[in-house]
Amino acid sequence: MTGDIMTSGSQKLPLAVLGLSVAVMVPLPFFVDNGTMRYLTDLFIIMSVAQLWNLLAGFGGVVSIGQHAFVGAGGYAFFGLTTHLGLNPFLSMALTLPFGALLSLPVFAILSRMRVAYFAIGSWVLAEVFMLVAGKLPGFGGGSGISLRPQIVKAFGASTSSRVENIYWLSFAILVLVIFLIILVMHSRRGYSLRAMRDNETAAMALGVNPNAVKAMLFVVSGAFLSLLGAVNTLQKLRVNPSGSFSLTDWTVFIIFMVVIGGMGRIIGPIIGAVLFVLLRENLSGYGPIYMIILGAAAIGMMLFEPGGIAVLVQRWKLKKAKTQELEEA
Amino acid sequence: MKPLLELRGVSKAFGGIEVFNDVSLTLEPGARLGILGPNGAGKSTMFNLISGLHRPTGGEMLYEGHNLGQMKPWNACRRGIGRTFQIPQPFGDMTVAENVIVGCTSGAGLSLHEARDRAHDILEMTGLGDHRDKLAKSLALLDLKRLELAKAAAMKPKLLLLDEIAGGLTEAECDTLLDILQKVVRRDTAVIWIEHVVHALTRFVDEVAVLADKQIVVRGQIDEVLENAEVRRLYFGAEAEV
Numbered sequence: 277m278t279g280d281i282m283t284s285g286s287q288k289l290p291l292a293v294l295g296l297s298v299a300v301m302v303p304l305p306f307f308v309d310n311g312t313m314r315y316l317t318d319l320f321i322i323m324s325v326a327q328l329w330n331l332l333a334g335f336g337g338v339v340s341i342g343q344h345a346f347v348g349a350g351g352y353a354f355f356g357l358t359t360h361l362g363l364n365p366f367l368s369m370a371l372t373l374p375f376g377a378l379l380s381l382p383v384f385a386i387l388s389r390m391r392v393a394y395f396a397i398g399s400w401v402l403a404e405v406f407m408l409v410a411g412k413l414p415g416f417g418g419g420s421g422i423s424l425r426p427q428i429v430k431a432f433g434a435s436t437s438s439r440v441e442n443i444y445w446l447s448f449a450i451l452v453l454v455i456f457l458i459i460l461v462m463h464s465r466r467g468y469s470l471r472a473m474r475d476n477e478t479a480a481m482a483l484g485v486n487p488n489a490v491k492a493m494l495f496v497v498s499g500a501f502l503s504l505l506g507a508v509n510t511l512q513k514l515r516v517n518p519s520g521s522f523s524l525t526d527w528t529v530f531i532i533f534m535v536v537i538g539g540m541g542r543i544i545g546p547i548i549g550a551v552l553f554v555l556l557r558e559n560l561s562g563y564g565p566i567y568m569i570i571l572g573a574a575a576i577g578m579m580l581f582e583p584g585g586i587a588v589l590v591q592r593w594k595l596k597k598a599k600t601q602e603l604e605e606a
Numbered sequence: 607m608k609p610l611l612e613l614r615g616v617s618k619a620f621g622g623i624e625v626f627n628d629v630s631l632t633l634e635p636g637a638r639l640g641i642l643g644p645n646g647a648g649k650s651t652m653f654n655l656i657s658g659l660h661r662p663t664g665g666e667m668l669y670e671g672h673n674l675g676q677m678k679p680w681n682a683c684r685r686g687i688g689r690t691f692q693i694p695q696p697f698g699d700m701t702v703a704e705n706v707i708v709g710c711t712s713g714a715g716l717s718l719h720e721a722r723d724r725a726h727d728i729l730e731m732t733g734l735g736d737h738r739d740k741l742a743k744s745l746a747l748l749d750l751k752r753l754e755l756a757k758a759a760a761m762k763p764k765l766l767l768l769d770e771i772a773g774g775l776t777e778a779e780c781d782t783l784l785d786i787l788q789k790v791v792r793r794d795t796a797v798i799w800i801e802h803v804v805h806a807l808t809r810f811v812d813e814v815a816v817l818a819d820k821q822i823v824v825r826g827q828i829d830e831v832l833e834n835a836e837v838r839r840l841y842f843g844a845e846a847e848v
């Protein structure tokens with residue numbers, strides 16, 4: 277029993293959960309209505325975004341508050357590739373991956389010159405710039421945005437219900453892929469460098485770890501997939517618009533809440549956090565701004581009380597239960 | 607023979623405070639040099655310069671002919687400079703074996719598979735075999751020091767920098783440490799060992815140098831250096847453990 281919460285625990289559990297959820301989620305569209313599927317699609321998308329934020333901040337110690345830049349840019353790229361360049365919609369969607377990866381390189385080059393706090397603020401400022409540029413781009417509907425052409429949307433399913441099904445499967449596949457990729461990264465050579473860097477950057481450097489190269493890799497992976505998720509989101513919303521596609525609240529603030537509540541640096545964290553978030557949203561959104569205050573207070577409370585989030589609280593509770601059992605047996 | 611490491615008139619200041627201003631030193635491949643010097647003389651700082659963690663304020667530092675003064679720490683490591691830290695710097699949330707694997711993969715460029723094998727061997731040699739699956743943060747100080755050595759030795763460095771690895775050890779523990787050193791340090795590895803525990807040094811190094819008064823004041827065979835009146839005044843007035 278070692279390396280528990282951080283390593284072995286976080287690989288066995290998600291693999292089992294991953295297998296089980298694939299078995300449940302894949303055939304689900306045959307049993308539930310469109311509304312439920314849309315709801316779950318939404319959950320898968322934010323869960324993936326949360327996984328990617330956790331990959332950066334939780335696993336890599338790279339705190340960005342501007343990752344919504346990539347979600348928005350991916351959405352706009354998808355729109356531009358399909359509508360303006362007339363590319364095949366599937367190809368366009370796939371191309372948002374390398375697009376996001378390429379875009380993240382100059383962004384990282386700029387941000388990596390800044391120290392921790394400035395990195396965060398710089399990432400946010402850059403995201404704002406992206407949004408302003410998106411609102412000025414000719415052919416993208418300016419500040420109010422623009423809808424996808426029906427034939428592009430129809431490529432993903434002729435009828436509404438087949439489309440809802442397909443986007444559901446697509447977003448679930450992306451979520452599984454993202455989780456799988458993170459597990460793979462964490463168990464690669466780079467994963468070791470990453471964990472070493474997070475534990476002790478100076479010692480890691482003296483042992484041959486180049487922190488910037490590790491962080492750049494994380495940034496590129498997350499930028500690529502956020503961009504793809506932005507494309508899926510565009511398909512789900514049927515339109516791009518600066519404030520929605522580049523929403524700081526949806527793609528960064530809420531996401532940070534999910535990761536912090538669920539547990540940073542663990543695969544299971546963003547899963548718990550995202551589920552909790554959509555449940556809270558459903559039950560509290562009627563209260564308006566109070567809902568945001570409750571979320572904020574919960575996140576701050578969690579950071580003060582248990583920075584490891586619910587994942588660690590559950591772990592602790594299990595350990596305690598196991599210990600009492602041992603005592604009773606003895 | 608071409609020197610492995612060459613420092614020429616190296617100086618280092620933090621802000622306005624000068625630690626040393628004229629350190630010159632050459633080291634042949636495979637040579638073993640001990641460094642003595644009073645507390646605060648700048649011995650650890652010298653290691654920080656050689657391993658690329660700090661930049662010298664002046665002078666020249668060459669390693670295999672490359673300019674060390676501009677080299678990033680990870681590149682210095684990949685070119686074969688391994689070091690331990692005076693205050694152990696474990697990767698606390700990784701297991702003992704994983705700590706060593708980092709050096710083997712990032713530092714020595716081994717595949718994960720090869721790295722696991724080498725980590726296994728080194729941990730056996732350093733007496734950490736039983737702790738391999740423990741989190742590094744749970745180790746006691748003595749084991750943490752061994753882990754420092756294991757991490758640095760696992761990458762098979764050409765130059766190994768040891769910073770007070772024998773400090774605070776009992777006589778018996780010191781003997782064990784020397785046995786371990788003989789096992790893990792290959793004969794062709796050059797070593798610079800900073801140590802206050804002179805009797806440990808004498809059993810391992812060929813020569814010693816004394817860093818004091820902002821420079822290397824004397825270098826030579828260990829008995830000669832210990833006889834040196836200047837050294838006695840500078841250093842052993844304070845804290846001899848001979």
Ligand SMILES: Nc1ncnc2c1ncn2[C@@H]1O[C@H](COP(=O)(O)OP(=O)(O)OP(=O)(O)O)[C@@H](O)[C@H]1O
Pocket residue numbers: 620625643644645646647648649650651652692
């Ligand atoms: N990062 C730093 N910033 C500022 N001053 C430093 C830094 N590192 C070391 N110093 C100072 O440089 C001087 C030399 O420190 P150093 O640790 O190199 O001494 P040392 O010879 O290793 O001593 P000891 O025998 O106690 O380990 C000390 O006065 C110390 O306070």
Ligand SMILES: [Mg+2]
Pocket residue numbers: 649650651692769
């Ligand atoms: Mg020192």
